[in-house]
Amino acid sequence: MKKSTEHQLMLEAAKARLLAVQMVYDAASGHPGGSLSCLDVLTTLYCDVMNIDPQNPKDPNRDRFVMSKGHCSPALYSVLALRGFFPVEELKQFRSIDGNMSGHVEMSVAGVDMSTGSLGQGISVAVGMALAGKIQNKNYRVYAILGDGEINEGQVWEAMMSAAKYKLDNLCACVDVNGLQIDGKISDVMPTEPLDKKFEAFGWNVIKIDGHDFNEIEKAYKKAMTVKDRPTMILAQTIKGKGVSFMENEAGWHGKAPNAEQFEQAKAELEAHCKELECVK
Amino acid sequence: MTDKIATRVAYGNALVEFAETYPELVVLDADLAGATKTQTFMDTYPERFFDMGISENNMMGVAAGLAACGLKPFATTFAMFAAGRSWEQVRNSIAYPHLNVKIVGSHGGLSVGEDGATHQCIEDFALMRAIPDMTVLCPCDAHEMRLATEALLNYDGPAYMRLGRLAVENVTDSVENYKFELGKSLQLRDGEDVTIIANGMMVQMALKAADLLKEQGVSARVINMHTIKPLDEEAVLKAAKETGCIVTSEEANILGGLGAAVSEYISGIYPVPVIRHGVRDEFGRSGKAPLVLEAYGLTPEMIAESAKESIQLKAD
Numbered sequence: 001m002k003k004s005t006e007h008q009l010m011l012e013a014a015k016a017r018l019l020a021v022q023m024v025y026d027a028a029s030g031h032p033g034g035s036l037s038c039l040d041v042l043t044t045l046y047c048d049v050m051n052i053d054p055q056n057p058k059d060p061n062r063d064r065f066v067m068s069k070g071h072c073s074p075a076l077y078s079v080l081a082l083r084g085f086f087p088v089e090e091l092k093q094f095r096s097i098d099g100n101m102s103g104h105v106e107m108s109v110a111g112v113d114m115s116t117g118s119l120g121q122g123i124s125v126a127v128g129m130a131l132a133g134k135i136q137n138k139n140y141r142v143y144a145i146l147g148d149g150e151i152n153e154g155q156v157w158e159a160m161m162s163a164a165k166y167k168l169d170n171l172c173a174c175v176d177v178n179g180l181q182i183d184g185k186i187s188d189v190m191p192t193e194p195l196d197k198k199f200e201a202f203g204w205n206v207i208k209i210d211g212h213d214f215n216e217i218e219k220a221y222k223k224a225m226t227v228k229d230r231p232t233m234i235l236a237q238t239i240k241g242k243g244v245s246f247m248e249n250e251a252g253w254h255g256k257a258p259n260a261e262q263f264e265q266a267k268a269e270l271e272a273h274c275k276e277l278e279c280v281k
Numbered sequence: 282m283t284d285k286i287a288t289r290v291a292y293g294n295a296l297v298e299f300a301e302t303y304p305e306l307v308v309l310d311a312d313l314a315g316a317t318k319t320q321t322f323m324d325t326y327p328e329r330f331f332d333m334g335i336s337e338n339n340m341m342g343v344a345a346g347l348a349a350c351g352l353k354p355f356a357t358t359f360a361m362f363a364a365g366r367s368w369e370q371v372r373n374s375i376a377y378p379h380l381n382v383k384i385v386g387s388h389g390g391l392s393v394g395e396d397g398a399t400h401q402c403i404e405d406f407a408l409m410r411a412i413p414d415m416t417v418l419c420p421c422d423a424h425e426m427r428l429a430t431e432a433l434l435n436y437d438g439p440a441y442m443r444l445g446r447l448a449v450e451n452v453t454d455s456v457e458n459y460k461f462e463l464g465k466s467l468q469l470r471d472g473e474d475v476t477i478i479a480n481g482m483m484v485q486m487a488l489k490a491a492d493l494l495k496e497q498g499v500s501a502r503v504i505n506m507h508t509i510k511p512l513d514e515e516a517v518l519k520a521a522k523e524t525g526c527i528v529t530s531e532e533a534n535i536l537g538g539l540g541a542a543v544s545e546y547i548s549g550i551y552p553v554p555v556i557r558h559g560v561r562d563e564f565g566r567s568g569k570a571p572l573v574l575e576a577y578g579l580t581p582e583m584i585a586e587s588a589k590e591s592i593q594l595k596a597d
Contacts, residue, residue: 028384060350060351064349064350104580107378113349114345114346114349115373115374115377115378117373118369118370118373118374120338121338121342121370121373121374123342124338124340124341124342124343124345124346124370124374125342125345125346125349125374126342126343126346127339127342127343127346128343128344128345128346128347128348128349128350128354129346129347129349129350130346131331131343131347132346132347132349132350132351132352133350135307135328135329135352136350136351136352149463154338155336155338155339158333158334158336158339159339159342159343160336160337161334162334162336162339162343164331164335188305212368246329257513259339
């Protein structure tokens with residue numbers, strides 16, 4: 001990856017983090033932890049990997065994305081706004097009675113390909129989209145992000161089997177491995193390791209990366225494009241609450257809004273990071 | 282009257298018949314293709330058929346994804362699993378995003394017979410009807426099932442359709458110029474004293490009940506309410522006004538299904554007695570289908586009894 005691209009992605013992700021935290025604060029509710037952990041992967045997808053056109057969001061040949069962990073709407077909405085699907089201003093309607101920017105990911109929002117929120121369901125839809133691409137001989141690719149808590153759901157594993165059966169090499173999913181779910185550590189609540197062996201056993205090509213290293217993220221997605229006859233699962237090791245010191249690695253920040261004082265601190269930290277990146281530029 | 286044919290057989294045949302006219306039609310099943318009769322489609326159009334194995338929840342999601350990319354998926358399994366196990370997938374991945382998926386539940390009701398209560402879905406009407414934006418239907422015979430399948434191919438949105446296991450008489454094939462329309466019921470017999478509103482195989486029984494009533498000097502109207510939602514309110518109101526009392530009949534729990542839909546509507550606009558005939562809030566059991574139906578009172582005789590009860594209430 002070019003240094004300039006990497007820098008640009010870092011800056012976009014930093015801006016998206018600031019917007020996501022602002023959204024949750026303004027709405028006085030929402031899910032900051034998992035939004036912050038997956039934002040580097042998501043930013044790379046929308047700003048570097050995916051074939052999409054904000055001016056033509058319904059293009060039948062576009063790449064698709066499904067946020068299977070649908071509570072991470074602050075992350076997706078922020079990235080879509082920054083990418084130009086709708087004005088950043090509209091993020092103010094998040095979780096409000098005005099507008100359509102629902103608490104969980106909502107497909108009536110420009111750029112959203114599937115409504116999600118009930119865990120385990122989005123990945124099946126992504127399988128269906130990839131299958132549709134295959135039978136209609138289209139070249140688009142389908143992407144999805146799942147939570148590592150989400151994969152407790154049995155439906156995820158049904159989806160894994162079906163994607164392998166139909167050799168969906170146009171499907172590339174990513175588990176945001178931040179190690180935490182609502183009730184605590186994943187290793188305590190419902191142990192899921194070894195993830196790589198599990199997905200491999202289900203017939204997927206598995207790539208393990210640092211989910212905050214843009215070079216590794218891009219490399220993994222590029223590699224996935226070359227794999228034939230198998231879907232790819234990227235296991236992205238991440239930090240829940242990434243970028244806000246007091247939210248990092250704290251399960252308590254899964255679905256909670258910061259108070260005014262906490263928000264000021266979060267904002268200061270995220271703004272400082274943006275400024276730092278802008279200065280380097 | 283032709284030979285008896287099960288609605289599931291007619292559905293399977295219709296899928297094959299319409300496959301060329303509707304190239305977007307794709308069919309999914311969950312390891313029950315032989316029983317749900319999607320097998321012929323599977324054999325004829327293997328590239329448009331997806332056996333998702335015994336994983337109905339994933340099947341509903343995959344169907345949603347296919348629909349989101351412009352295809353017309355018919356996701357087929359037993360009613361118990363389509364409406365029961367996968368209820369939340371149907372709600373959140375299909376109905377809420379208004380995706381064009383047809384959920385088809387075969388082996389609805391007690392006429393499943395020997396397999397017993399675990400496979401006799403009597404709650405599907407109530408479950409599916411409770412989901413906003415969901416169209417719910419239960420055609421009564423093979424002739425109507427063919428028309429209903431085509432109507433669903435031309436309807437852009439989520440819908441649930443129940444199929445039956447048992448072979449049933451055709452009663453709509455003799456209706457001249459029958460144009461099936463979602464949400465528009467079919468009056469099969471006119472009458473003055475009472476209206477029997479039925480769906481599925483209870484329509485055939487309702488016609489027999491009307492014969493029994495006729496012998497006793499009672500004139501019964503029979504309406505085939507193939508679409509439970511949206512309900513043909515006009516026909517229900519007309520029946521209430523013209524016959525003054527109603528009997529609903531369904532091969533389902535009387536809670537939440539056709540009887541509930543009719544009662545909910547008419548009680549708010551033109552209250553008349555409504556007797557709900559169906560399964561009285563109890564689980565089914567194993568046995569030869571006709572014997573199970575009889576054990577639960579799903580017979581023409583019981584519909585006729587309910588009709589007389591309804592007429593009595595009107596007189597009181």
